[in-house]
Amino acid sequence: MTQLTRILAVLDADRQQQKALERALQLARISHAHVTFMVSIYDFSYEMTTMLAADERNSMRDSLINDRRIWIEDVLEGHNMRDIQYDIVVRWHNRPFESIIETAISGEYDLIIKATHEREGLAALLFTPTDWHLLRKAPCYVLLVKESHWPEHGQILAGIHTTGEHEHHRSLNHRVTEAAFLLARYMNTTPHLVNAFPGAPVTIAAEIPEFDTTNYRGSIAESHQQALQEHAQHYQIPSSQxxxxxxxxxxxxxxxxxDLNAGMVVLGTIGRTGFSAALLGNTAEHVLDAINCDVLAVKPEGFVSPIKV
Structure with a gap:
């Protein structure tokens, strides 16, 4: 994707500060993308109204939806909406992540933006079950926003996996890099690429005293450096980045x-779900637990969401 055309901003009905809204407006002004401001609602007391007639139940539901639409309109009045093309969507659904993904698929959105929150007393982000479902199952970019304002001199950091032997690994690296460049252009900042390589296992030195861990580390580091440079050549990224x-x-x-004062980290996510996700997790998801800035998740080419519209 070379530009953003459609953004789905998920508002937070339980928070006064709407971080997703603010980031969506920031990106929409730069990219001229259309924005949909969305809230997914469900009142479980609705399940207790089965004794009511169908039209009475529908009237109750429609009233709640209309109240939430009015709330969104009130929220937007507090922001500068000049030159912003937007609409409002309120979905009635008892599983918010499914509602968000269904909306994203049917509307062919390029990007979902949703706010995250901090754990009490900690700097790390708190990802909700809805966040994790979006990261694993949404077919488009997912931007989880922490700060409402981009940090001064903030950079964009993209995680690259250079040791992948399969084409889908290389393809995902390119998609991650292209996404980093796209957002860096919109945010008027610099994209950096990072690759992590494993050190020598501690047990090797203990079991094989003559094993040269220094040469091992140097050889592995050189291999990863060469692979990252070859990848970066496609985008003319200097070695300083x-x-x-x-x-x-x-x-x-x-x-x-x-260290870079990054405003955003871009990561590829493979979309593992079910038991394997609970048991193993994605590398990206382990990284996410420790990141203290915006996170953009990128799916592989051709990823198909398990959520059906």
């Missing part, structure tokens, strides 16, 4: 993001 660091991605990426 390439980072090859020893360690696990969930350690390396958050630390580098903080």
């Amino acid at each position: 390439l980072h090859v660091l020893e360690g696990l991605p969930e350690q390396v990426i958050p630390r580098l993001a903080e």
Whole structure:
């Protein structure tokens, strides 16, 4: 994708500050994209109204939907909407993530924007079940927003997996890099690429005393550096914006993001679901737990959401 044309901004009915709305307006003004401001609602007391006639139940539901639409309109009145093309959608659904993904698919949106929150007393983000479902199942870009304002001199950091042997790994690397460039252009900032490589297992030195861990690390680092440079050549990214660091991605990426004062980290997510996700998790999801800035999740080419419209 070379530009944003349609943005789906998910508003937070339980918060006064609408971080997703603010980021959506910021991007829409730069990209001239159309924005849909969405809320998914459901009142479980509705389940207790089965004794009412069908038209009475429908009237109750429609009243709640209309109240939420009025609330969105009131929220928008507090923002500068000049030159913004937008509409409002209120969906009645008992599973918010399904409602969001169904809307994104049917409306052919390029990007979903949703706010995240901080854990009490901690700097790390708190990702809700809805966030995780969107990261795993949404077919388009998903931007989880932390700060309402872009940090001064904020950079964009893209995590690249250079050791993938399959074409879908290389394809995802390109999609991640292209997304980083697109957002960097909109935000008038610089994209950086990072690749993490594993160090020598501690047990090797203990079991094989003659094993040269220094040469091993140097050889692995050189291999990853070469692979990242080859990838970066397609985008004419200078070496000053390439980072090859020893360690696990969930350690390396958050630390580098903080050093660069990154406003956003771009990660590829493979969309693992079900038991394998609970047991193994995605590398991206381990990284997400430790990141303290906006996160843009990118799916592989041809990813099909398990959510059906």
